[in-house]
Amino acid sequence: MALLAVGLLTAIGFATVYIALHAQLSGGSLGYAAFFFCLYLAAHLVARRTVPLADPYLLPLAALLSAIGLTEIYRLGPGSAFRQGLWIVIGVAAFAAALVWLHADYRILERYKYVFGLSAILLLFLPLAPGIGESINGSRLWIHFGPLQFQPGELGKIALIVFLAAYLREKREVLAQGRLKDWGPLLLIWGGAMLVLLVTDDLGSALLYYGIFLAMLYVATARISFVAAALGLFLAGSYAVTQATPHVRERIQNWLSPWSAHKVYCPLSGTHTYRQDCQSYQLVQSLYSLGHGGFGGTGLGHGIFTSTAGQQVIPDLNTDFIYSALAQELGLIGAAALLLLYMAFVLRGFRIALAASDGFSKLLAAGLSFGFAFQTFVIVGGITRVIPLTGITLPFVSYGGSSILANFLLVAGLLLISHRANRSEAGA
Amino acid sequence: MNRQLRHLSVLALVLLAVLIVSTTYWQTWAVGDLADRQDNAISLVQRLTVDRGTILAADGTVLATSRAERRHGLTIFTRRYPQRGLAAQVVGYATDAGTTTGLEQSLDDYLTGANTNLSGTLQRTLDTLGGQTVHGDNVILTLRPAVQALALRELAGRCGAVVALDAKTGAIYAMASSPTYDPNLIEEPNGYAKILRIKGTCGDASALVNNATAGLYTPGSTFKLVTASAALDSGRFTPSSTFYDPGYCIEYGRPIYNASAPDSPGGHETFGEVTLAEGLEHSINSVFCNVGKAIGAGAILDYAKRYGFYSLPPVDLPPSASQASGLYRYAHGRYQLWWPSDPATQVDPGRLAFGQERMQVTPLQMALVAATIAHGGLEPKPYLVQRIVAPDGSTVSSTRPQTLGRVIKAQTARELNQMMQLVVEGGTGTAAQIPGVAVAGKTGTAETNVPNVYNAWFVCFAPANDPRYVVAVVVEKQPNGFGGSVSAPIAKAILEQLLRR
Numbered sequence: 001m002a003l004l005a006v007g008l009l010t011a012i013g014f015a016t017v018y019i020a021l022h023a024q025l026s027g028g029s030l031g032y033a034a035f036f037f038c039l040y041l042a043a044h045l046v047a048r049r050t051v052p053l054a055d056p057y058l059l060p061l062a063a064l065l066s067a068i069g070l071t072e073i074y075r076l077g078p079g080s081a082f083r084q085g086l087w088i089v090i091g092v093a094a095f096a097a098a099l100v101w102l103h104a105d106y107r108i109l110e111r112y113k114y115v116f117g118l119s120a121i122l123l124l125f126l127p128l129a130p131g132i133g134e135s136i137n138g139s140r141l142w143i144h145f146g147p148l149q150f151q152p153g154e155l156g157k158i159a160l161i162v163f164l165a166a167y168l169r170e171k172r173e174v175l176a177q178g179r180l181k182d183w184g185p186l187l188l189i190w191g192g193a194m195l196v197l198l199v200t201d202d203l204g205s206a207l208l209y210y211g212i213f214l215a216m217l218y219v220a221t222a223r224i225s226f227v228a229a230a231l232g233l234f235l236a237g238s239y240a241v242t243q244a245t246p247h248v249r250e251r252i253q254n255w256l257s258p259w260s261a262h263k264v265y266c267p268l269s270g271t272h273t274y275r276q277d278c279q280s281y282q283l284v285q286s287l288y289s290l291g292h293g294g295f296g297g298t299g300l301g302h303g304i305f306t307s308t309a310g311q312q313v314i315p316d317l318n319t320d321f322i323y324s325a326l327a328q329e330l331g332l333i334g335a336a337a338l339l340l341l342y343m344a345f346v347l348r349g350f351r352i353a354l355a356a357s358d359g360f361s362k363l364l365a366a367g368l369s370f371g372f373a374f375q376t377f378v379i380v381g382g383i384t385r386v387i388p389l390t391g392i393t394l395p396f397v398s399y400g401g402s403s404i405l406a407n408f409l410l411v412a413g414l415l416l417i418s419h420r421a422n423r424s425e426a427g428a
Numbered sequence: 429m430n431r432q433l434r435h436l437s438v439l440a441l442v443l444l445a446v447l448i449v450s451t452t453y454w455q456t457w458a459v460g461d462l463a464d465r466q467d468n469a470i471s472l473v474q475r476l477t478v479d480r481g482t483i484l485a486a487d488g489t490v491l492a493t494s495r496a497e498r499r500h501g502l503t504i505f506t507r508r509y510p511q512r513g514l515a516a517q518v519v520g521y522a523t524d525a526g527t528t529t530g531l532e533q534s535l536d537d538y539l540t541g542a543n544t545n546l547s548g549t550l551q552r553t554l555d556t557l558g559g560q561t562v563h564g565d566n567v568i569l570t571l572r573p574a575v576q577a578l579a580l581r582e583l584a585g586r587c588g589a590v591v592a593l594d595a596k597t598g599a600i601y602a603m604a605s606s607p608t609y610d611p612n613l614i615e616e617p618n619g620y621a622k623i624l625r626i627k628g629t630c631g632d633a634s635a636l637v638n639n640a641t642a643g644l645y646t647p648g649s650t651f652k653l654v655t656a657s658a659a660l661d662s663g664r665f666t667p668s669s670t671f672y673d674p675g676y677c678i679e680y681g682r683p684i685y686n687a688s689a690p691d692s693p694g695g696h697e698t699f700g701e702v703t704l705a706e707g708l709e710h711s712i713n714s715v716f717c718n719v720g721k722a723i724g725a726g727a728i729l730d731y732a733k734r735y736g737f738y739s740l741p742p743v744d745l746p747p748s749a750s751q752a753s754g755l756y757r758y759a760h761g762r763y764q765l766w767w768p769s770d771p772a773t774q775v776d777p778g779r780l781a782f783g784q785e786r787m788q789v790t791p792l793q794m795a796l797v798a799a800t801i802a803h804g805g806l807e808p809k810p811y812l813v814q815r816i817v818a819p820d821g822s823t824v825s826s827t828r829p830q831t832l833g834r835v836i837k838a839q840t841a842r843e844l845n846q847m848m849q850l851v852v853e854g855g856t857g858t859a860a861q862i863p864g865v866a867v868a869g870k871t872g873t874a875e876t877n878v879p880n881v882y883n884a885w886f887v888c889f890a891p892a893n894d895p896r897y898v899v900a901v902v903v904e905k906q907p908n909g910f911g912g913s914v915s916a917p918i919a920k921a922i923l924e925q926l927l928r929r
Contacts, residue, residue: 215439219432259465276467285469290454291462292470304470304477308524310500313469328470332455336448343444350437354430362429366436373440377447384450 032074032085036067039092046096050103051419053426055352058418061345062396062411066091066404068338069397072326075301076318080399087401091408098412106416110360113166116159123156128199153205154393154406158413161212161371165363168220172359176221203248204378204390210234211374216367220359254280255388258287283382283389285314286324290335290384297331304328318399320391323383338397339380346373352414355421365417368410466526475526476504479819481539481564483519483531485511486601486814489573491519492532492611503561506615507532513608514576517638518569518745518812521611530638531567531812534746538816538824539564563819570599570814578925579604582918587630587904589639591795592922595895597829598799598808600743601926603792605643609635630905641743641750644788645902648874649711649856649911650885651783653797653844656708658731659719660840667705667843673698677717679778686713687873708847709855711871713782720781725771728780729755732787734835735797736807738767742832743792744812753789763788783872795900798887801848802868802895805841807832849892857886859916862924866892869919871911881907886915890923897926 040063047059066088074081102109109116168175174182214234218227241248246267258280266278276284292304303325307313314321327335349369356362375395382389393403395410454462463471483492491514494505507522520530528536536542541564579590583606592602607628613619626635637643659665675698676683685696699712707715720728732738737753755775757766766786768774779785792810800807809830816824836844848868851857856871872885884906889898899922901915 215436219429219436222429222432274467284467287454287458288462288465288468288470290451291459291468292474294455294459304473306473306500306502307469308473308476308499308502308504313473327451327455332452335451335455339444339448339451343441346440346444347437350433350440353433353437359429362433366433370436370440373444377443380447381443381450384447384454386446386450 032070032081036063036070036085036088039089043092043095046099047415050099051415053422054415054419055348057348058345058411058414061341061348062408065338065341065345065396068326069322069394069399071300072322072329072397073318073399075329076305076325080318083401084399084404087404090401091404094405095408095412098409099415102412102416103419106413106420107358107360109162110166110169113163113170116166117163120156120159120163123152123159126152151400151402153202154400154402155409157205157208157212157371158368158406158409160209161216161367162364164213164216165360165367168216168363169359172220176223202391203251204382204392207378207390208371208375208392211378212367212371215370215374216363219366220363250279251388251390254283255385258284258385282315282321283385286321286383287385289314289321289324289328293328293331293335295332297327297329297334300329302329316391319393320379320398321383322398323380323394326397339376342373342376342395346370349414352418352421355425356417357421357424361417361420365414368413372407372410472524472526473502473504475540476506476524477502477561478540479505479561479563480507480522481541481566481819483535483539484566484568485515485571485573485576486569487573488568491515491569491571492522507611509611511573512610512612514573514580515569515571515603516608516611517605517636517640517749518571518603519611520749521614523614529636530745530749531569533749534744535567535813535816538567541565541819565819565824566817567813568815568817569812570594570601571603571812572601572926575602575922575925576604578602579918579922580606580608582921583903585629586906587628587639588902589643589791589900590918590922591640591791591900592926593795593799593810593898594808594829595799595802595889595898596808598810598831599814599827599829600810600812601897602922603638603640603812605637605639607635628904638745638749639902640791641741641745643790643902644751644753644756645791645883645885645904646874646876647783647787647789647794648872648883648885649713649783650794650797650870650872650887651787651789652708652711652716652781653801653848653870653887654732654735655716655719655723655728655781656704656844656847657735657801657836657840658727659704659723660843661731661836662723662727664723665704665719667703667847669704671702671704671707671712671715671718673700673702673707673712673714675699675714677714677721677778679717679721679776684713684717684778687711705847705850708870709850711782711851711856716781717778720777720779723777725768725775725777725780728777729768729771729775731836735800736793736832737789738765741790741792741796741810743810750792751790753787753793755786756788757786783874791900791902794885794887794902795898798870798889798900799898800835801841801844802889802898803831803841804838805834805836807835845892845895848888852888856910856912857888857916859912860886860888860920860923862890862920862927865890865923865927867920867923868892868895869916871916873910873912876905878905881905882909882911884909884914885911886919888916888919888923890927897923899923899926 044059070081070084073084171182214227214230258276260275263272264275266273268278305313305317317325326338346369349365353362353365353369356365372395375392378390379392379394381387393400395407480494482490485491490510492507492509495508497504497506506524518530520532522528522532541562575592579602585607588606590602590604593600607626609623609626613623623635675696676685687697702715740747740750740752752765755766756763776785780787796807809832811827813827815826818824845868848870849866852860852867852869857869860867860869867888867890869886869888874883876883884903887900889895899919901918903914906914
């Protein structure tokens with residue numbers, strides 16, 4: 001059974017890190033593995049009871065990805081790993097709750113599409129609210145619940161996909177005809193989301209939301225011209241944004257030429273220095289991390305992430321940059337294997353979309369699957385300099401509660417759709 | 429909708445495939461470029477976690493070693509130079525930030541364990557994977573600390589250099605450059621600035637420069653060995669060829685005088701009827717001026733080239749630590765090595781013949797000229813690294829003596845050896861006499877741009893009948909200091925030290 005293999009891999013991973021860090025094996029590291037094996041077993045049993053006909057690969061894939069992430073987070077800082085572990089428990093609980101609540105018919109969600117649309121915007125606005133909002137790295141993306149930090153934008157993503165799926169299913173014919181009136185709510189919701197994102201400076205999510213929007217629009221209307229028009233709109237918009245905000249212009253510059261031959265103005269210190277020592281420092285050191293890993297990697301626990309002065313070389317290593325940590329320790333072999341896992345997950349997701357019988361299910365599965373793939377592309381593409389770097393989490397692997405929670409809900413959604421599709425096929 | 433779904437799934441997979449390609453680029457093709465970048469904080473840490481190999485002198489004296497230190501949970505290694513300035517310019521230094529000079533630079537791959545045989549590579553890979561410290565290879569040099577220390581003592585802070593090497597094998601026993609510096613200062617606050625402020629007695633020397641390999645000096649009369657090589661090898665002259673010396677030589681219609689005579693102020697030495705051998709013995713400029721005119725500048729330069737001028741001596745130092753000997757001319761804002769396209773019209777053969785013109789040489793190159801004569805006309809290949817030893821004690825590489833080929837006929841070498849013995853027996857180099865040992869030598873007193881201030885040279889080897897040791901000495905900017913009076917005694921002291929063993 002796939003879950004057993006995942007459990008074994010997790011145990012080996014934790015044992016490796018533990019041996020590397022403490023030069024001995026202890027029950028504690030294996031305890032982690034055993035606990036998570038039990039947790040996923042429970043999740044599996046809930047899934048068997050509620051959605052027995054659902055795709056059997058998605059949950060083990062999610063378990064494996066989160067185990068890889070947890071292992072690396074543990075290697076980078078055992079304290080964060082404990083909190084991440086807690087969030088995985090919460091995520092699995094939410095996953096189980098969603099299955100129990102919606103396994104009869106998840107399509108009731110369609111009725112609440114405007115609730116989802118509004119809550120998507122509300123969730124995005126939340127960090128701007130005084131008192132609970134908090135600014136980290138110049139972007140207001142976080143809110144506080146007591147000791148826990150939370151990035152509501154991640155859940156907003158799921159809400160937006162549900163809204164788009166419901167709305168596009170209803171209006172796809174009329175939209176294809178191009179009636180302006182029907183575009184209203186869609187443009188409004190989307191425009192609002194974009195505005196909030198630009199205000200909060202969260203470029204990564206803006207890119208992600210726009211990508212999901214375009215993809216779902218194409219699936220619903222089959223009009224490539226819409227996509228082209230929207231893409232043109234995006235390019236024009238981003239050009240305007242580039243001109244308007246130095247924050248964005250900087251990111252484009254860092255992407256095109258992270259190494260400057262001459263000293264340039266450094267807004268962080270107010271002095272003149274090389275770009276690689278200032279704005280693009282994080283990106284450049286992350287590339288060095290990849291390069292240091294090379295083909296085979298340094299091995300778990302043997303990567304270099306700390307300078308001789310005791311500082312972490314790459315800021316945000318366990319969230320946005322966990323990929324460069326993994327790529328250093330596991331090498332190209334490990335990084336490619338990780339990306340193949342994402343490919344497998346996305347393939348299963350699209351199979352579910354293809355098998356689904358109704359428009360809402362198809363659109364929802366497509367949105368969730370493409371969103372998952374595109375989020376991976378935005379962050380890893382940013383780290384490997386395919387596109388400008390924007391801070392966003394790597395699904396299931398990055399440290400971050402909201403990301404874990406949102407992605408477990410995403411899996412729950414896909415399993416619900418899959419179960420229904422296979423049931424109607426079996427029944428027919 | 430299924431058609432669109434298929435398109436979209438292909439797009440999603442393509443996007444993820446692009447990530448595999450881009451990751452492959454950074455983790456394979458770009459690895460070398462990334463590792464070499466100055467601002468690479470990871471390489472920096474990695475370099476410091478390698479136990480850099482020890483550099484030892486021939487007798488096991490530690491010249492450079494690594495000291496382990498725990499810093500923020502990492503074991504890092506920093507460099508120490510227990511012998512301080514003893515061989516600073518040869519050994520060079522390796523800083524925490526990764527800058528290297530001297531042998532620390534040229535042997536970096538061995539010292540960091542990056543360059544090794546298959547089993548060593550395997551061991552190192554296992555060490556890396558196991559989180560063990562990577563140990564670099566240890567290097568054993570040919571340098572003898574006692575000789576090196578004596579050379580520095582004799583130079584006594586004056587600007588200059590001493591090179592001592594084995595006449596048969598080319599093993600370098602001493603390579604001293606003065607003024608010297610303490611490489612341990614490099615990592616200290618303002619240490620580098622302190623080193624830059626070090627001045628020898630000549631005033632403008634940089635202690636960081638290895639004068640033995642990168643210091644360019646006018647060779648003066650030591651270059652007569654090269655002229656004599658060309659003359660004797662040509663068959664047109666023998667040691668007993670006769671010349672008439674009126675005290676000067678006429679070139680381009682004007683007289684060029686011999687060195688001033690000690691007993692007649694304002695006058696010049698005049699020898700009358702002499703042989704070529706006597707010309708070398710007493711270092712008579714007019715004799716060599718006439719030889720130069722007879723054989724031409726081209727022939728002299730050809731022999732200089734055969735001796736290794738116009739290329740960097742093949743010693744184990746990095747190219748940046750060496751200079752090629754040869755004619756230099758001022759062009760494009762700096763002095764540049766110059767090989768004249770038509771020596772007959774571009775170079776003054778008379779002045780070239782006794783080592784003035786625009787000839788510039790390094791002490792190592794002049795030592796190699798003497799070594800070639802000592803070695804019967806075959807030039808020994810100089811070397812500093814005797815052996816490289818892996819951390820487990822096995823030998824990674826061991827230097828076998830080689831020759832760089834035949835430069836002059838054996839007969840010519842024999843004749844020059846005899847002539848150089850005359851220099852020490854009764855000529856300009858009597859200060860180098862050692863009781864019971866035949867010493868062969870040649871003085872040089874090169875003019876500088878200040879009147880009566882000279883660069884004092886002495887090149888020699890002993891025992892002359894079966895040469896074992898070659899020594900070249902240069903002391904810069906000596907007021908009224910001649911090769912025979914300033915440098916010959918230094919060379920003698922070093923030969924005695926070497927012969928005592």
